[in-house]
Amino acid sequence: RTVDARKSNELENLESYEYNSYNKFWFTLKANFDLDSIINAVESNDTLEYSKRDSVYMSIDSLINRQHLFLSESATLKKYKKPGLSYEKVLASRISGLQNPLFVSLATDFQPFTFYEPIISLVEKDYINPISKGSLNKYEFFIEDTTFYENDSVFVISFEPKRNSFNGLTGSIGIVKGDYAILFVDAISADVSQKTTISILQKYTKIEGHWFPQQLNTDLTFDSLDFQGATLKAVQRSYITNAKVNPPLAKRDFGDITLDLGNQKGYEPIEQFRPFELDSLESN
Numbered sequence: 001r002t003v004d005a006r007k008s009n010e011l012e013n014l015e016s017y018e019y020n021s022y023n024k025f026w027f028t029l030k031a032n033f034d035l036d037s038i039i040n041a042v043e044s045n046d047t048l049e050y051s052k053r054d055s056v057y058m059s060i061d062s063l064i065n066r067q068h069l070f071l072s073e074s075a076t077l078k079k080y081k082k083p084g085l086s087y088e089k090v091l092a093s094r095i096s097g098l099q100n101p102l103f104v105s106l107a108t109d110f111q112p113f114t115f116y117e118p119i120i121s122l123v124e125k126d127y128i129n130p131i132s133k134g135s136l137n138k139y140e141f142f143i144e145d146t147t148f149y150e151n152d153s154v155f156v157i158s159f160e161p162k163r164n165s166f167n168g169l170t171g172s173i174g175i176v177k178g179d180y181a182i183l184f185v186d187a188i189s190a191d192v193s194q195k196t197t198i199s200i201l202q203k204y205t206k207i208e209g210h211w212f213p214q215q216l217n218t219d220l221t222f223d224s225l226d227f228q229g230a231t232l233k234a235v236q237r238s239y240i241t242n243a244k245v246n247p248p249l250a251k252r253d254f255g256d257i258t259l260d261l262g263n264q265k266g267y268e269p270i271e272q273f274r275p276f277e278l279d280s281l282e283s284n
Helices: 035-043 052-064
Strands: 016-031 070-081 085-095 119-122 125-128 139-149 152-161 169-176 181-189 196-207 210-227 230-245
Touching: 016 052, 016 210, 139 169, 181 210, 196 230
Parallel strands: none
Antiparallel strands: 016 070, 016 230, 070 085, 119 125, 139 152, 152 169, 169 181, 181 196, 196 210, 210 230
């Protein structure tokens, strides 16, 4: 029933919509070494057990706990009108270490805005959607729980490919019974041999009778890259606010430009778009 209801729940089939997004993207490191054993070696006063490599590990751990390697923020206004007209304007942008932003982080940089297309593209790689037509022949599904959202039931269902003969995803999805719409989806690439692990999370909320994305998370772990015992990780967080369903938009509101970077001198302060304050790692 969720597969059959895809068209009625897909945003692209609305006459129009608009929303604001706040997007945060950063690079960080994830330690692959046992820091406790290194500390024990230091405290034992046995210099033979404490190597130059351990000294590097201590420095890496100090960096990981102090700051991210890179951070960018942006805020945009997105408008859409059927069929396929879109316009997104950058309202604010900030990049660590740079006065003039060289690029802008967007909510759809690494994953689609919704999880209803038959093919889900994640970082330029295509995966078969577990709620696409014919997916019952490709995926295994298991009802893990039944919970509630407001006055409706929610089926929590896990999924995984039946075989590794296609690009598939594994994870869980929450389906709201009333509309057979997605409440959340938490998925990761099923191919463990990939050099980069891709995981996504989408959360939805009901606005004016339609289910609209509320939050989009993407985590990229570059497993094949080793930085002195640590793995590089890229993280994207996008938060959707002020969503409007079927606002009165005209064709003249759209042109050839789909992404308007605007004038950097006219950008608004990024602080006013943050859903919450930066933590110490982000601030540093």
